[in-house]
Amino acid sequence: SYELTQPSSVSVSPGQTARITCSGDVLAKKTGRWFQQKPGQAPVLVIYRDTERPSGIPERFSGSSSGTTVTLTISGAQVEDEADYYCFSAAGNNLYVFGTGTKVTVL
């Protein structure tokens, strides 16, 4: 089976930088995407193709990739960024997999 591993939680003070990692063998050959999910809401795409930001997503969200790890960085985190974050990747043969999820707390 394919797995993407994330830290269960990350805490950051307002205005500081939060980094969320996502690790898995599939990332050596496939790009990563990141979704933000707030309570009671559907997920929102914040990064695709490792580093691309969809229109409407604040510039403080950025992505990077190295080897079998992709990273989501929130530079100057805001209170409204408090949410669950999930990485997502193709796993080969048109299958896909989500990461285990990271709860980001801004306080």
Next chain:
Amino acid sequence: QVLLEESGGGVVQPGRSLRLSCAASGFSFDDFVIHWVRQAPGKGLEWVALIWHDGSKKYYADSVKGRFIISRDNSKNTLYLQMNTLSVEDTAFYYCARDEDDGAIDHWGQGTLVTVSS
């Protein structure tokens, strides 16, 4: 305005079947790959299945392969998920989601809750 609206959720006994629907509007439905994604209450996201724009290819997570069938009717702008032999582990919110480009899921429905319970 892109809209995806799931329906068909409810309470079902273990071993029974249920069919979910996802009505799409505001875009050219037959141009896009569509996914089903589920989320058990209080748990993480789980990819379930996807179907190509023309319905010619379908792919499933191991956890549902052989039990669930994804299909679409492009003339009705509607996606389906036939769920058979349901178990309590299938209890979740089920979302349909549009794939803009190789997993860049840019629009989601609000989800429909499936509860498998005796």
